[in-house]
Amino acid sequence: MNIDTRIILVNTTLPANIGSAARAMKTMGLTELVLVAPKLFPHFDASALASGASSVLTNARVVDTLEQAIADCQLVFGASARSRTIGLPQVDARTAGMAAYAQQQANAKVAFVFGREDRGLSNEELQLCHSHVFIPTDSEYGVLNVAAAVQVIAYEVRMAHLQQQGATENTMPVQLVPWDEELVSSEDMAQFYAHWQQTLEAVDFLDPDNPRQIMTRLKRLFGRTRLDRPEYNLLRGFCKRVLAMANGQNQRSM
Amino acid sequence: MNIDTRIILVNTTLPANIGSAARAMKTMGLTELVLVAPKLFPHFDASALASGASSVLTNARVVDTLEQAIADCQLVFGASARSRTIGLPQVDARTAGMAAYAQQQANAKVAFVFGREDRGLSNEELQLCHSHVFIPTDSEYGVLNVAAAVQVIAYEVRMAHLQQQGATENTMPVQLVPWDEELVSSEDMAQFYAHWQQTLEAVDFLDPDNPRQIMTRLKRLFGRTRLDRPEYNLLRGFCKRVLAMANGQNQRSM
The missing domain is CATH 1.10.8.590 (Helicase, Ruva Protein; domain 3)
Incomplete structure (x- = not known):
């Protein structure tokens, strides 16, 4: 199942993180990566960390600005830490995943934007987004690696797709695993x-x-x-x- | 919120993955890491990738066998790809997170076990687990990096905790009934x-x-x-x- 959600990485410093993000995306069925002014790309580290997801890197689009990356999008989520003084609507990753699914059903193009390793997204960049998405981290230490954040968001987008698809067939997927042997009476x-x-x-x-x-x-x-x-x-x-x-x-x- | 769920990594080859897993844990409030016969530990790469989660590494316990790592546990999930010929009950990450929460409320010790980078867990190791947990990955490419898998599982464990705490009233605590007798280890x-x-x-x-x-x-x-x-x-x-x-x-x- 190819999921048509775009992942955008802004000004990434380490090519390894780009590779890990590509792998994280592909495990969840996301394939569309846009890189805004990456420091080093293409790069051996990116390819090495992408592992079986090299096609995501090959097809990645490199642009100069975030405006270019989101030009054709109808819904843009900016990843940010939980609280910002300049508040935009904030949703958690699960809610954002469900919103992404719903919007895509309505043929809207959805993107998630992830910032620099050290400073995240600037206020100007966050203002280009329609909504902010946060991952509910621990208050003591809340700094996810950028590829780990991509993994969680891509996972939630995929889970929203799977749940909606399952729900169409009136199934209750929880806990009932198929068993490989006949159960006795x-x-x-x-x-x-x-x-x-x-x-x-x-x-x-x-x-x-x-x-x-x-x-x-x-x-x-x-x-x-x-x-x-x-x-x-x-x-x-x-x-x-x-x-x-x-x-x-x-x-x-x- | 410190979450009392143990993460166990078996035979990890790359110290960087241990460090990344520690970071993934700590962002979600999990701090208890057990390493079964790691190839290289302690190691600079582990510390570098752990970033602000070095305390998780410092407190990590190193043991020789998986049996030792789970000796005091009442519920052990083994991470595995979705299908195995010898099937144990398989649950997805979300269900496992909720089960972990419910069991911990009943004072059971819960652990999640993650295998080698190249081959995962052996059948013998999987048999030591009560249940297998899978992350619903794409059929085309489903191989999460081990730290990414830890990130998703730890995230789901945390989400289950947050949801239960948020919804103090009128909640349905998911399928696992409290048990009236001590469960064995x-x-x-x-x-x-x-x-x-x-x-x-x-x-x-x-x-x-x-x-x-x-x-x-x-x-x-x-x-x-x-x-x-x-x-x-x-x-x-x-x-x-x-x-x-x-x-x-x-x-x-x-």
Whole structure:
């Protein structure tokens, strides 16, 4: 899924950061990179850090000013630390990701702008943006590396896309993972517990004062686990083996 | 806000990645780093890339094995690519972040484990984890740098904390119910598996053609279940009983 969100890096000093940002973008399906007056580009470090995302660097556009980079955009987010004296509307990364998705559905071109390693974006540059986006960092130390910031923003843009796409099919993607083996039925489990009880009795492992306590615990345990077929067969095979041994021993001691 | 989630890096080759991971952690309020057999540490590159997060490196613990790193943990997530042939439950980063929050509210120690730059985690290492966590990457190029992966996970853990704190009323604390019994640690589970293996051998229940297959299945089963203390004691008591019987029988047949 190619996501049509532009990433703009302004005046980046280290080519390694450009490469890492390109990689971060591509892992999330973003491919459009614009570099505003980078100090060194192209450069070996950028290519090395881009790893499998060299196509993003190859296709990157280099321009002189931020105005040029955002000329065709309808929605521009400027990355900034959380509070600025000159306030523009500030949204967090998650909200911005969802806004980017919604705007792109309306065919708007969306860009995220990231500033210099040491000083971020200037006030003039921030004023060219429609909105400021912040990543909710710790108050004690909040300085993300520029490529790490690109990673988080690109991740949120992608998550917004995935969630909206999932939502169209009426799915609840949380926690229900596809399993690679058949899950057993409640009927299977009834036999399973009967088999265990028989086994526990055979090896004298039921508490005489409270014989049902142990079965209750086992039911709680395996009930929340949901056994698949191989696990089920394994545990029943084990019970069978223990039972056979216990019966053999009982015969011998008779 | 200091977030009590442990980050574990296994066999990291480049010290720069350790430094970048430390920085990523600290921006999100995570400070507890454990390094399993790093190639080079301490190292100048790690300190340089950590930037303002040098305290995370200073306090990092270096151990020899993943078992040591997770010994006191109740919930361990292993970072992995999306699909593996031997599947453990897989959750995405957002769900894992929420689970980490919920578990920590119940005083469980939670860790996220990240593998080598080139090969990630081994199957054995993944089996030590209760759950696998993936970052929903693009199908065309899904390889995040390890520090970038730490950044996304730490971000989601932080977001889960912030959201729960922000929404003090009327919240749905996500699927994980508080448990009424102490959950056992990874160290407990290592002893548990050793005990089971001994028991299975004593009753001749290991497949001679593939002796590790059964243990792999059991680890997958109990790994996703997460045993509480009474269940743990029950199953160990049962193993003890079966073992005693098997040994008694063996003596008798001698």
